[in-house]
Amino acid sequence: GAVVSQHPSRVICKSGTSVKIECRSLDFQATTMFWYRQFPKQSLMLMATSNEGSKATYEQGVEKDKFLINHASLTLSTLTVTSAHPEDSSFYICSALETGSGELFFGEGSRLTVL
């Protein structure tokens, strides 16, 4: 089946630095990708919808200058957490919508820890 790869799977960074997480569809094209954030023992909260070639659509309460999303190709979306703080520590999961079929596939998630 279709695979969505997230990289890195785990990252630890110092407070104040920026971290980039990639979401890549390996064998299909995805015009639209979604970025979720999951707190421990909590549900997945949609952060933003990433559209290839255009600006991302952010959910209410999500700082777009803090969480930069770029969807430069049909197979790659990136989430950059800028000036990270410990409260940004979380599990970030992306999903990719296969163009044409409309099927949705999830990545394995990226665990961010900010010290």
Added chain:
Amino acid sequence: GEDVEQSLFLSVREGDSSVINCTYTDSSSTYLYWYKQEPGAGLQLLTYIFSNMDMKQDQRLTVLLNKKDKHLSLRIADTQTGDSAIYFCAARGSTLGRLYFGRGTQLTVWP
């Protein structure tokens, strides 16, 4: 937006059936999903059901949908210790691919 609710914990003995319940609020939701998440991992799609169906069976999994009550359930027959995980119910919104998730049900299977 849509609200999706599910119970947080369920414990069963190995070999018993597990039933995980979910309710949602948007009657126009067309697709309803069940995902499994193991510790530190992403989401694995288990099954989904169209809103015009009331039951779907796939091997050990049975999904029941009561559209009138906006109630969804997932039954796992002959539950195994490997089924221990968090199970998320999700409803599809009007935007293609946009899902609303419940908080997840932690299923613990005792040997």
